[in-house]
Amino acid sequence: MNAVSEPASPSSAVNHEALQRVAQWLKDNGAIRGRKPDQRRSLLARYPTGLITDAELEALLGVWHG
Numbered sequence: 001m002n003a004v005s006e007p008a009s010p011s012s013a014v015n016h017e018a019l020q021r022v023a024q025w026l027k028d029n030g031a032i033r034g035r036k037p038d039q040r041r042s043l044l045a046r047y048p049t050g051l052i053t054d055a056e057l058e059a060l061l062g063v064w065h066g
Contacts, residue, residue, distance in 0.1 A: 043057060043061075
C-alpha cells in the first residue's frame with residue numbers, strides 16, 4: 001500500500017493541522033524539560049510580599065553585582 005498516492009482523508013488533514021499547531025507551540029515555548037526553573041520567581045511565590053528584600057533574595061540566589 002502506497003500512502004503517498006492515496007488522497008488525504010478529512011481526518012488526516014485535521015491530524016496534520018494539529019501536528020502543525022503542536023510544532024508551532026513547541027517552537028514558541030521550547031521544550032519544558034530543557035528549561036531551567038526560575039528560582040527568583042519560586043522564592044517570591046513561597047514567601048509573603050515584603051518579607052525578603054531584593055538584596056537578600058540576590059544573596060540567596062548567589063547574584064553578584066560588581
